[in-house]
Amino acid sequence: MLERIRIVLIGTSHPGNIGATARAMHNMGLADLALVAPRCEVITADSVSRASGADALVHDARVVDSLEQAVTDCTLVVGASARSRTLPWPMITPRELGERLPAELATPEARIALVFGREDSGLSNAELQRCHAHVHIPTNPDFSSLNLAAAVQVLAYECRLAWLAQTQTQTQTQNKPGPAQDDEEEAQPLASHEELEHYFAHLERALITIGFHDPAKPRQLMARLRRVILRSRPERMELNILRGILSATEKAAGGQALGARESEPELQQEHDTHQGQKPAQD
Amino acid sequence: MLERIRIVLIGTSHPGNIGATARAMHNMGLADLALVAPRCEVITADSVSRASGADALVHDARVVDSLEQAVTDCTLVVGASARSRTLPWPMITPRELGERLPAELATPEARIALVFGREDSGLSNAELQRCHAHVHIPTNPDFSSLNLAAAVQVLAYECRLAWLAQTQTQTQTQNKPGPAQDDEEEAQPLASHEELEHYFAHLERALITIGFHDPAKPRQLMARLRRVILRSRPERMELNILRGILSATEKAAGGQALGARESEPELQQEHDTHQGQKPAQD
Structure with a gap:
């Protein structure tokens, strides 16, 4: 499940944040990193140092020009966003995101992208409107701007918890004598x-x-x-x-x-x- | 509730981690930072820069010589720890920590300390044994060492979620007869x-x-x-x-x-x- 969750960083300015993101991802078992039009060098002393052993993710990161290219094969695209925007969009909490993962990734071709914006200005409205849903990390309203890698850390943590919960459930189900919920609705492939x-x-x-x-x-x-x-x-x-x-x-x-x-x-x-x-x- | 949760960093080596910890705390509404025998300057360009506006927490941090001094008034001390230690200790997950907070902080004099160890070697066994419980953030077993500020971020996030849940419960109890979820996004009327x-x-x-x-x-x-x-x-x-x-x-x-x-x-x-x-x- 975790291997089909992609972290997408748009227009990142600081190599250190890319390295710290790679570390947070690897810590939580994520491996798929895409960088959209980074505004800095990707592989620097700072990014490698902050990756702290996870620099393979930095080296393997796919660098693309547009959000489109980064998420084209994804069946669910979730943008990290501050709460209020002119046009309200389906808004979920990080916990709800985790709870949705097993169902969202039920079919083998399903892919999820978690999209993070620029350090200074986040995601543009156009970028936010390409997302199926927005996820908002609850913050102190007086000081709401999380560090980029810290935001990735929180969502990656929720992804890992969801994966752990699913793994436990599967183990329990497998150990049950009878056939499991086989009569669930057959999942149809979602549009990409x-x-x-x-x-x-x-x-x-x-x-x-x-x-x-x-x-x-x-x-x-x-x-x-x-x-x-x-x-x-x-x-x-x-x-x-x-x-x-x-x-x-x-x-x-x-x-x-x-x-x-x-x-x-x-x-x-x-x-x-x-x-x-x-x-x-x- | 949040004002009675203290973050304690022991033997920190990198000023940047102190600044990033301050930012993560302030983002989540925590304000009480104690530094035990830091192995670096506390207020530096790097710590102020990584605090990114939360440097008041760095300036206000209490610097003490021992864990004892940092947690002496605390009614619950929880140490962040890797999973296995020679001596098994009550081990909780970050989520369980959050779930326990309302009860643990029910009385006004209650105080909780969350204790984090050195970047390179964590908490010593002696320090871990001063803790009432240990909290383990689930990680990839192949790459389990979280950045210090990232670990603080995850636990502070769980604290904030617990506080939000409690606040909502209180509000709902108080407002019972009136209209529900008033602070939700302004609900547009659905089509009939x-x-x-x-x-x-x-x-x-x-x-x-x-x-x-x-x-x-x-x-x-x-x-x-x-x-x-x-x-x-x-x-x-x-x-x-x-x-x-x-x-x-x-x-x-x-x-x-x-x-x-x-x-x-x-x-x-x-x-x-x-x-x-x-x-x-x-």
């Missing part, structure tokens, strides 16, 4: 982060096509739709249905939208602008 | 059952309009869509957005659908049949 992002990109295009969404006046529309869909944790098959609806919508709107474009050239322009932005958003 | 049913009826009509759904061959489509949407527990406002999308879809599909009806009268018939069913579904 990448599949969800393709869906949201498709959704945005379709909403523009039907004239419901104006990227020039976004008004948090996409953020709100992300929230309601991500909260549902769609299965892959469900997402395929939702994408099928979008394709049918675009097809049905085809003639009408074409007419609209001819009479409203500025709409077409906005549409183009959006398409141009798409690769950057993906 | 009736609103959801109107949405699903509207969804079905729109899917027929865009040619995605054939009520004569339903294939569990509506059931699957119900499941994914209901799982999300939409707020009223979110449901309004989703209904807005349906209206825009129908409008955009208008011309196209009209064309389709003219060329495919049997589709129109199905559409009519569906409309006829609608009141029964509502």
Whole structure:
């Protein structure tokens, strides 16, 4: 279970924090570290010293350019966040995160990413909105900014406790004479982060096509739709249905939208602008 | 409660660890730090920098010569320890420590000390035997030595959780007749059952309009869509957005659908049949 939990650090400034994160991870049995656009050298005397023997994790860390790349295969993406944001998002405690792990990692292809932001400014709203849920470590409201590696330590600790609890339960179950809860609902594979992002990109295009969404006046529309869909944790098959609806919508709107474009050239322009932005958003 | 929990560091070698401990404590609402025979300068650039704003705790730390002096007024002394020692001692987990705190601190004069040893060698047997109990943070057996401040972070986090749980229990007892969880995120009204049913009826009509759904061959489509949407527990406002999308879809599909009806009268018939069913579904 623990080997399928990834720690993702975005825009880290201090090599020491990367080393201390590696140590905290290794202490708790985590091994998968991804660094998104670090703002410092990764392998330095400071990072190796603070890793204190866990520097293999620093050397093996995958360095990527974007959050997308770091979490593309993940079925659950949880962002570490301060409590209040303009748009409330499903918020869990570290303990609840631990409690959810066994179910979230029930299928072999399931992967979880725990995402941590910059030392000075945390995660951006755009980054937070790519997450299925936010986890908030309870802190003193007068002094709430945890050190990065300390935050990783707390969540990694909860992951280890959850793993230990599961291991104990399994041992107990195995020792029971009868067959265990075999009749549980067969777990369907969840949509991956990448599949969800393709869906949201498709959704945005379709909403523009039907004239419901104006990227020039976004008004948090996409953020709100992300929230309601991500909260549902769609299965892959469900997402395929939702994408099928979008394709049918675009097809049905085809003639009408074409007419609209001819009479409203500025709409077409906005549409183009959006398409141009798409690769950057993906 | 938290103000009566003291962190005691014995023989610390690195000023940075003292600063990082102060930060972890202040983050979790602890304030009482005692340093027993530190083997380094206490107030240095490194300790102040790692305290990151919590350096008042470093400045206020009581520096004493012996563990005795640090814990003399404490009613419970718990030593952080690796698991196995020659002489087995009452051993608790960090979680059990948290669970015991309310009872242990029930009287106003009660004080708890959490004692942490040297970076290189931990607590001596003599020191461990001055403790009422030992607390062991679960770790990877292949890499079990936590950073000092990381160990403080984990125990301080459990203290804070215990304090929060107690505070909530007290608040709930006090406020019993009144509205619950007032400090929760401002709850948005969820969509009612009736609103959801109107949405699903509207969804079905729109899917027929865009040619995605054939009520004569339903294939569990509506059931699957119900499941994914209901799982999300939409707020009223979110449901309004989703209904807005349906209206825009129908409008955009208008011309196209009209064309389709003219060329495919049997589709129109199905559409009519569906409309006829609608009141029964509502």
